[in-house]
Amino acid sequence: MSEELLKQHRDAIDNIDVEILNLLNQRAQHARDIGEIKGGGIIYRPEREAQVLRRVKDLNPGPLPGESVARLFREVMSECLALEKPLSIAYLGPEGTFTQLAALKHFGHAARTVACGSIDEAFRLVESRALDYVVAPVENSTEGAIGRTLDLMVSSPLKICGEVVLRIHHHLLRKEGSMDGIRRVYAHAQALAQCHEWLNKNLPANVERVSVASNAEAARLAAEETDCAAIAGQAAAERYCLLKLAENIEDEPNNTTRFLVLGNQDVGPTGQDKTSIIVAAPNRPGAVHYLLEPLAANGVSMTKFESRPSRAGLWDYVFFIDMEGHAQDAHLVQALAGLRERTAFVKVLGAYPQAVL
Amino acid sequence: MSEELLKQHRDAIDNIDVEILNLLNQRAQHARDIGEIKGGGIIYRPEREAQVLRRVKDLNPGPLPGESVARLFREVMSECLALEKPLSIAYLGPEGTFTQLAALKHFGHAARTVACGSIDEAFRLVESRALDYVVAPVENSTEGAIGRTLDLMVSSPLKICGEVVLRIHHHLLRKEGSMDGIRRVYAHAQALAQCHEWLNKNLPANVERVSVASNAEAARLAAEETDCAAIAGQAAAERYCLLKLAENIEDEPNNTTRFLVLGNQDVGPTGQDKTSIIVAAPNRPGAVHYLLEPLAANGVSMTKFESRPSRAGLWDYVFFIDMEGHAQDAHLVQALAGLRERTAFVKVLGAYPQAVL
Numbered sequence: 001m002s003e004e005l006l007k008q009h010r011d012a013i014d015n016i017d018v019e020i021l022n023l024l025n026q027r028a029q030h031a032r033d034i035g036e037i038k039g040g041g042i043i044y045r046p047e048r049e050a051q052v053l054r055r056v057k058d059l060n061p062g063p064l065p066g067e068s069v070a071r072l073f074r075e076v077m078s079e080c081l082a083l084e085k086p087l088s089i090a091y092l093g094p095e096g097t098f099t100q101l102a103a104l105k106h107f108g109h110a111a112r113t114v115a116c117g118s119i120d121e122a123f124r125l126v127e128s129r130a131l132d133y134v135v136a137p138v139e140n141s142t143e144g145a146i147g148r149t150l151d152l153m154v155s156s157p158l159k160i161c162g163e164v165v166l167r168i169h170h171h172l173l174r175k176e177g178s179m180d181g182i183r184r185v186y187a188h189a190q191a192l193a194q195c196h197e198w199l200n201k202n203l204p205a206n207v208e209r210v211s212v213a214s215n216a217e218a219a220r221l222a223a224e225e226t227d228c229a230a231i232a233g234q235a236a237a238e239r240y241c242l243l244k245l246a247e248n249i250e251d252e253p254n255n256t257t258r259f260l261v262l263g264n265q266d267v268g269p270t271g272q273d274k275t276s277i278i279v280a281a282p283n284r285p286g287a288v289h290y291l292l293e294p295l296a297a298n299g300v301s302m303t304k305f306e307s308r309p310s311r312a313g314l315w316d317y318v319f320f321i322d323m324e325g326h327a328q329d330a331h332l333v334q335a336l337a338g339l340r341e342r343t344a345f346v347k348v349l350g351a352y353p354q355a356v357l
Numbered sequence: 358m359s360e361e362l363l364k365q366h367r368d369a370i371d372n373i374d375v376e377i378l379n380l381l382n383q384r385a386q387h388a389r390d391i392g393e394i395k396g397g398g399i400i401y402r403p404e405r406e407a408q409v410l411r412r413v414k415d416l417n418p419g420p421l422p423g424e425s426v427a428r429l430f431r432e433v434m435s436e437c438l439a440l441e442k443p444l445s446i447a448y449l450g451p452e453g454t455f456t457q458l459a460a461l462k463h464f465g466h467a468a469r470t471v472a473c474g475s476i477d478e479a480f481r482l483v484e485s486r487a488l489d490y491v492v493a494p495v496e497n498s499t500e501g502a503i504g505r506t507l508d509l510m511v512s513s514p515l516k517i518c519g520e521v522v523l524r525i526h527h528h529l530l531r532k533e534g535s536m537d538g539i540r541r542v543y544a545h546a547q548a549l550a551q552c553h554e555w556l557n558k559n560l561p562a563n564v565e566r567v568s569v570a571s572n573a574e575a576a577r578l579a580a581e582e583t584d585c586a587a588i589a590g591q592a593a594a595e596r597y598c599l600l601k602l603a604e605n606i607e608d609e610p611n612n613t614t615r616f617l618v619l620g621n622q623d624v625g626p627t628g629q630d631k632t633s634i635i636v637a638a639p640n641r642p643g644a645v646h647y648l649l650e651p652l653a654a655n656g657v658s659m660t661k662f663e664s665r666p667s668r669a670g671l672w673d674y675v676f677f678i679d680m681e682g683h684a685q686d687a688h689l690v691q692a693l694a695g696l697r698e699r700t701a702f703v704k705v706l707g708a709y710p711q712a713v714l
Contacts, residue, residue, distance in 0.1 A: 002394050005394055006391060006394055009388075009390050009391050009394075010387075010391070010405070012387050013388070013409075016380050016387070017384070017409060017412070018413075018416060019376075019380055020377055020380050020384070020430075020433070021417060021418075021426060021430075022418065023373050023376055023377050023380070024377065024421060024426060024429060025418050025419060025420060025421050025426075026373055027370055027373045027374070027377070028420050028421045029420055030366045031370070032420060033366050034363060034366050034367070037359050037363055037366075048367070052370075052371075055371065056374055056378050059375060059378060060378060060382070061378075061379065061382050062382060063382060063385050063389060063440065064381060064382050064436065064437075064440065065440075068436045068439070068440075069378060069381060069382075071436065071466075071467075072381060072429075072433060072436055073377075073378075075428075075432050075466075076429060079421065079425045079429060080421075082425070083420065083422075083425075093596065104466075109432075109461075109466055110425075110428075112591075112595060113595065114595045114598065115595060115596050115597070115598065116598050117580075121598065234469075238469060238470065238471045238472060239450065239472050240472070241450075241471065241473050241478065
């Protein structure tokens, strides 16, 4: 009876698979035709991919979760692209970090991720077109290099063509399955800060908190020293075969890290976009307020505003500004024109679709 | 005109995507129903997955290559399985090795791969059911541990439930883009042997050949020493940001590595299967010939026959034998019965589908 029922479901799946198979090939043929119409031009179109992913998430009837169908369509587009040539993606190694995860999340597994020794090298390989895109963390990361990413964007000719947001969970990891006898906890300073309350509540006061270069490094150390623990994510736990003493110990439950995708191309509008710019300002009272006036006047909302001391010497500060909307949208065009009247240095880093997955 | 044509193709893709989306969800619902009928039993069925993959490859009309559609259906099944609970897969680390590639190729990216410090630990974690399956190299690998894998199978209760075959390409890798001034080439001894002719022809006789623990280790060394090169694969080249001085330098173009998937389950027949056994024999003239007689008599073809000195002490040698067919097939049942009459030690390691992807 239940055997008969099983067979019915399996037959149904077999029929569905044939339909999916044929549709996938029709899709690939259309993608190939599009490639031919473009005649060897750039075939990866971030704006188009973002639209496809948003659409399947919107239309998804379940039971597969929206994340699952988006992941699958990401892979489908990745395979269709690879019919022509697989994309190569540079990132700051080592492997198994959140940055590599972000790269694969954005480009799918038919893309090739290339771990580089430094973020500078990753940028250089894409600027010279040895590789196609670079993925770099820009906000709230526990993997370092954020400051360096921002500095590189000041001078690099690369354009931002996408963003990736990863929800980051921290776990307390150790070689042994008990909290007894922990003498020391390793983690990136950022992660120690993000788990501060939890550590106060759950660990004895005499346990040392040692900040190291990255959470991956912390996990590596904890794998070697049995009286130590580490704060790190799932990937590091798996990589170093550590046990989870406690999961999701971050004080703030919506802990995310944001990554940017940079390449040699401009991206068209999708209706849900961001535009990132750098502007310079002198260190003078009221300078920032004066500078931002055109944004307010044109109804542009900022999603990020961050100052950094300028390394170029000409200016005191540079500001990294993320705005909602695409640089081609009318109100942004006017706001940018207004900005250019107020400071000699305005650089549009890129306009790109907001993160979908 | 070409804009109009582009739009037509994109609209067609949009329509196809909705159809695929609905079919994927119908498929997931059937998979979930099957899970319920089974009532919490084992949901991963290697025999069923092998049949699904063979079928879509057989029916594939193109233009997507058979490998691509098999990869996509692997991911679809991986996501459908993960609706219940993602599979966890142990392997001998570090990450970025061919073994991890093999694990992801076999289980899809919704599975979690766990790098372990030793092959013994990987087996132990699956025996204790902390993890679901282990993937281990058994033939022609450049990652070591093959002997240890065979020894572990003698005593482990785990069953073989699948095999993965990877085509292995070796490249000559270096930090700099030229052959000039190479003083030393690092590689696993196996890889040095496999590229022997090429090295003789293309490198000066005074270049040292140094064998190290793995090709990944060789790449790591070459990344540090500028007057050295390494022989390793794509993954190691990417991981250590090395340039390819020469591609596919293996003397034998069909260079493959074979991996086994082991777990706590028996796998049913699919029509294209293998059965692996271990038998013991005394070191006596004619002993092997006598032992194999039941296989020949029942028309069983062997795809592998390998002897190893026994570590148990009771026997002089143990033999690892792979046979075509499933242990439940009539001629294998008879052959195995015949074997058991001739030696006290016959262990069926598993019967499993031949590699598809």
